[in-house]
Amino acid sequence: MDFDLVIQNGTLVIGNQIMPSDIGILDGKIAAIARGLSGRKTFSAQNMLVIPGGIDPHVHLEMPTPTTITSDDWFTGTRAAAFGGTTTVIDFIEPEKGETLLEAFHKRRAQAEAKCVIDFSLHMTISRTDPQTLAEIQTVIRTGIPSFKHYTTYEGFALPDEGLLAAFNAIAQAGGLVLVHAENDAIIKHSTLQLKSSGQLEPGFYPLSRPAIAEVEAIRRVILLARFTSVPLYIVHISTATGASAVEKARYHGQAVFGETCPQYLLLDQGRYQDKDPLYAAGHICAPPLREPKDNLSLWRMLQNGTLQTIGTDHCAFNLHGQKDKGLNCFTNVPGGVPGIESRLALMYTYGVRRGYLTLEQWIDCCCTLPARIFGLAPRKGVLAIGADADIVIFDPNRKVTITKDLLHENVDYTPYEGFELHGYPVATFLRGELLVDQGQWVATGFNGKFIPRFIG
Amino acid sequence: MDFDLVIQNGTLVIGNQIMPSDIGILDGKIAAIARGLSGRKTFSAQNMLVIPGGIDPHVHLEMPTPTTITSDDWFTGTRAAAFGGTTTVIDFIEPEKGETLLEAFHKRRAQAEAKCVIDFSLHMTISRTDPQTLAEIQTVIRTGIPSFKHYTTYEGFALPDEGLLAAFNAIAQAGGLVLVHAENDAIIKHSTLQLKSSGQLEPGFYPLSRPAIAEVEAIRRVILLARFTSVPLYIVHISTATGASAVEKARYHGQAVFGETCPQYLLLDQGRYQDKDPLYAAGHICAPPLREPKDNLSLWRMLQNGTLQTIGTDHCAFNLHGQKDKGLNCFTNVPGGVPGIESRLALMYTYGVRRGYLTLEQWIDCCCTLPARIFGLAPRKGVLAIGADADIVIFDPNRKVTITKDLLHENVDYTPYEGFELHGYPVATFLRGELLVDQGQWVATGFNGKFIPRFIG
């Protein structure tokens, strides 16, 4: 057989198996797993791990806020993702007032397709529950968007319990999945007010405005609301040990609850807010905030024991200078979010696999396979399988790298992982058989990222 | 020494001790515990248990609703309580719009004092959190009302999380205690709407409108809100095993949470709603609704292991004919509540002590001592102690009685305990040394109940 491309002599990670083998690629799909394959092109993966391209289920690119817009757009963001070994991202649609869900979808899809260099999909944000909106959910799902994001906090996005129940109910009946950003709005408002009234407004005080208990309360509540409406639930960016425990218990009792955490909640902690430089603190403002070291440890354990299934980055980049610095006097003016789209696979390998928290299989599961499966991209994405898209990453387990702002390709003037030592790094990335990145160089041309409709259940 | 009254030869239940002894009473107080006492009057308690007068921490007498008023007023209700061995009740103040908390207190106190035949106190209801109201809390506490009732549901009463936090915070700072009726309002509204839209409105459908999960969610949430504001929390009328478990866990971690349940949640279950006669179902409509038999059992166990401290009746009497029957076509029109003020001690003895769920000490604790202690009536009330008020009940552990509407003195045309066999019944009740009831006869004159100011912490 003559393949378009053969990736030779790599060590494939397929489910819980490691196998030294070639991979043959034809028409952008994986066509053969065997040794000694020949093809029109070959790529040597000697001494390398060959893994599925990463799926980042939680990113915010080209996202406007009331006062600014994220520094990474669909081009810079997806290119950085590809450098880091991610070949599919799932971003969000945020319908504006007066816009139907589908209108918003088409607008957002077009925006992405114009610039995207990897594949992408979108979650639909539900921030209103009028009958027309609820009625449209069925159609949205049929269009390939089966996952719906909800907020329990944030002006303009937060739904009260009544709204959550109405939306969950409609989504359950239509066969969709709900995502929730879970933090108790009243606790946040109450805390923020107390900080304001005592003049504690510098960025360093920010974590006090969103205490752990706010997340814990909201996670417990939405689990019950989801149980009540029989809808599968995915909780984004879990940051606390106690919040994750609530997921663990629900899963133990058989409820369909999934949990995501992010590298920042595994590797960074609230010590970052105590720096003398308020801009440094501002650079770490994200919601939920960074937590305590013991939360880091518990979240690793919750990944290990299967309570948490996925690693998203919640990549949401704003420059320190010109964006984050607008709030040096008042943390409520700091645009929230941290960048991280590029370092996910490598951070999880060095700090997860090499430290013994994760097996190789679990690493691939949480970064590739399970995001694909939970959100309906499988079996096309997230796995090395005959017939799957040839989204493949060549990962050198022995490459040593130190993260610096300059190393990365994210379009933002800092990285919270500055100075992190990595032992293992992606060296090449293929999207549907096309080489995008090779040895740190961008080798592709054009914007070939495609919208991938998703179907679940 | 010459006592005003000596209760002779009884078996006293004092804490975890049983002791055969006389009690000597002087000036309405317990003055001596010894054998062979003599006094100007004597009362034989041969073969009887001598116990403190009951404290019912949760009653609704002479309570108006939008369309009617409870059938028991301060006179009929407190007289029935006395027949059943209860010598102090704690009812509620519900300030009206435009009325200060203190104005409402004085009005309610005067109303009670005019007719009350046993002692009473009042909880203050907080259904608004404007600055003036919050500012008044300190004064209310100093006046002897340290406990504040909150609702998470009910039009006109429910506070959202923001309101609960504001109130809890103010009460914590003033040194008070919060009570909460905990049911998730959104779940109730959502469920009620679904029942309405499917035409399921007869009383038998009522429990579906307030599912267990509504209580569970709200209990978990208010426990966290109370923890966040460092206020001691008392959850009224817990009806579910899972709700009680939340209290158990919070107590295990050292939080000051108290739990109350009621005879109806221990002894009755939702089978009652399935009767062919809708009026029978209506007679059992109370909030939260009756639950499953397994909840009954778990609540007994939670009393046993100390998770729940008190038995209140939530006595709230409406006649079947002329009141409950207004809602035969739509359960939302049935005034909610069940009577029970008279049977509490005897039901808890027969079904608690005789069945082995409770020790004698636990019976007295949950019906007398702990309500007194938690709400600041101790050491004056709730115990047989030198110096305490001589509120004493003579309880015949061998008297066999069957509950019927005619046996009871509650001013209502039914009892949910009709036909319950009792083995043990109160035969005499003393209030501050004065005999009120003797062998089923009312032997006192006048309205001698007094308002008892309470102080905690």
Next chain:
Amino acid sequence: MDFDLVIQNGTLVIGNQIMPSDIGILDGKIAAIARGLSGRKTFSAQNMLVIPGGIDPHVHLEMPTPTTITSDDWFTGTRAAAFGGTTTVIDFIEPEKGETLLEAFHKRRAQAEAKCVIDFSLHMTISRTDPQTLAEIQTVIRTGIPSFKHYTTYEGFALPDEGLLAAFNAIAQAGGLVLVHAENDAIIKHSTLQLKSSGQLEPGFYPLSRPAIAEVEAIRRVILLARFTSVPLYIVHISTATGASAVEKARYHGQAVFGETCPQYLLLDQGRYQDKDPLYAAGHICAPPLREPKDNLSLWRMLQNGTLQTIGTDHCAFNLHGQKDKGLNCFTNVPGGVPGIESRLALMYTYGVRRGYLTLEQWIDCCCTLPARIFGLAPRKGVLAIGADADIVIFDPNRKVTITKDLLHENVDYTPYEGFELHGYPVATFLRGELLVDQGQWVATGFNGKFIPRFIG
């Protein structure tokens, strides 16, 4: 490329992936996974699942007892295994007095190699802890036997705690793994004595002689002894929910504990002992005994949540007539054990996968991959991977079969699964690329089973 054999058009189950593909086999190894492969021989797997050959980690073939010998020898037993889709078994070496461990190994290996038609390995039984025996452990491990079986009960086999500690310690230092048959000997003796003294000796009384608490106690104890000596522990044939819970807790705290259960503990219950026919009861005598239906359910759940990793059969066949019937008057004379080597894969598919307890991946994990991995047969066995032995089973997920004694090839006059309906059955079995069974016919010649040395850690 020209393969020796191509299995065409099957649906491969590889880890958590399903992929429609051919498999190419060369020199007895899996050489290619791709579509459109050609080879000198082909085998159509159209509409079939293609899975790794089963690994049964717990069988007893040609095992003598004081009074008899198992009816299945190395030939009949391994042939039956192959019919059922199992291509490797792990049996036991039981050194006799005066025999070194290695002498016993060589004798047992030779016995097996003479008749075995599938591959095999052996666990070493430790029933004495003299210094010479302990000193030999290192050599045994180097010879390819890294797993050591211990008994807490059975005359001649049981080790007291001191013995367990000595053995565990020696095995830990040599880098081995300990297996334990965990039942408290004193409870069994005490119970048996009580049954004897009350004349309750028919087979139906058997389960009372080995109550659940005996297993629970011993499992908890050996977990602590293993923790104390830092040795990885594998508990065989877990039969009780509470016993499995102890494994769950230990794993939660990070201890290396593995759990095995058997089809009989998942699918049969102690109702079997209550049959009027004592021979029927005798046919179900095995240790531990069958338990309650709720244990069945819990064990399924423990497989589901990963507490239990493997399914062994503990196949130990004795004929009802001529063997089991020796104990009709006294259960202690019934040779213990049930047959099951042939039905494992199919029972776990129908009752595990089809009922929704297990995913396809979990089915393969517990029957193939994890036994191979835990005991050191991976990556050569237990997976479909490039370079692995071509031990492959073609499984028809739609074939409907009813188990009867006549259907099976086990050399024993009954099956406890008589009448079980199966929906899914193996239709062909390959050992290292050689077809053994095809459509219910034995198509191989000779005794080609090999001893497979194992190495762990």
Next chain:
Amino acid sequence: MDFDLVIQNGTLVIGNQIMPSDIGILDGKIAAIARGLSGRKTFSAQNMLVIPGGIDPHVHLEMPTPTTITSDDWFTGTRAAAFGGTTTVIDFIEPEKGETLLEAFHKRRAQAEAKCVIDFSLHMTISRTDPQTLAEIQTVIRTGIPSFKHYTTYEGFALPDEGLLAAFNAIAQAGGLVLVHAENDAIIKHSTLQLKSSGQLEPGFYPLSRPAIAEVEAIRRVILLARFTSVPLYIVHISTATGASAVEKARYHGQAVFGETCPQYLLLDQGRYQDKDPLYAAGHICAPPLREPKDNLSLWRMLQNGTLQTIGTDHCAFNLHGQKDKGLNCFTNVPGGVPGIESRLALMYTYGVRRGYLTLEQWIDCCCTLPARIFGLAPRKGVLAIGADADIVIFDPNRKVTITKDLLHENVDYTPYEGFELHGYPVATFLRGELLVDQGQWVATGFNGKFIPRFIG
């Protein structure tokens, strides 16, 4: 009424009540609780707590070991107890070979009665399970000894599981209660052997010979053996958090398990063994050994939540010089045990009540009421009740004292509590109405301690 003695104006602690009152005593019994009593003698308790005399359920007086005898005999030991506010002790009978249980009882009773200055009772030690011994248990119980001590370790005392089952079974049928010293013998032997083989024999190594896991294993096991034989179980001197947790779980499931801990396990930790002076380490050798600070904390919490019911001292005094120093080169030669009979009440008050771990009621419960009730001394002992023995302690809650060897009356040349600050101390002790100790002076004459037969259930 004219009392023999009136204790005036004290603050009585009765169950969960505090009451300012006099106590009138007649014929050695409590006859009246009232104010203004008059008697032939009076004793002012102004500003004092008046509490029941302490019951120490676990002491070893005049106990021989193979090489020596405890330094405190029945006289010095019970006198020290009385100074500390303890009016009843329960010691042990250890039948010798060839002696029946009753013979041993009579001998031990006579020995005590000759010298005892407070009341006493005895537990029977079961270290053999021959039929005659088991048959005698019924008689022993009828004689007033319903509690039987068992050991899982110690040459000559330890019973294997078979023995424990036989004894537990016999005691269950006779209506008795079992006590167990729970430590896994094999782990102790294994650990001791390892220490010996590495020459680690100084007293400082002692705790390594009895690791926490030895206690945990044995506690879990005996709980199951007790459950299996349906016998109530009392576990002596629990020293570990995890051991106490096992009791907590068993109690949660309704098993009759009681737990005792000792002041040394609440207040001292294994840092004591790390002293440079081996004699200091030797002075703290007791079994089980002192544990970690976190165990201290957990045990306080387990007292608080009711998992543990009693405080015994396990008083077992050996002089440092002439006894403990025999083992300076080898800890196995150090006679095991620490003194503590005199400081129990005061230590528990200062470190329990004053630090907020215990309420006044819990203090009295664990030191007086519950030992009396569990072991069958109630209602005669352990409570202030009409009709009870007038064993009364006058406790000054404000007296400040520093523990030193010289302050105490124990006949031993050190105290492990040297330097402990106390805030609260007993100032007078009455035994059946007779004043024994007044303001630190011994004011009684003769040896008036009596054997108190006990009856339970």
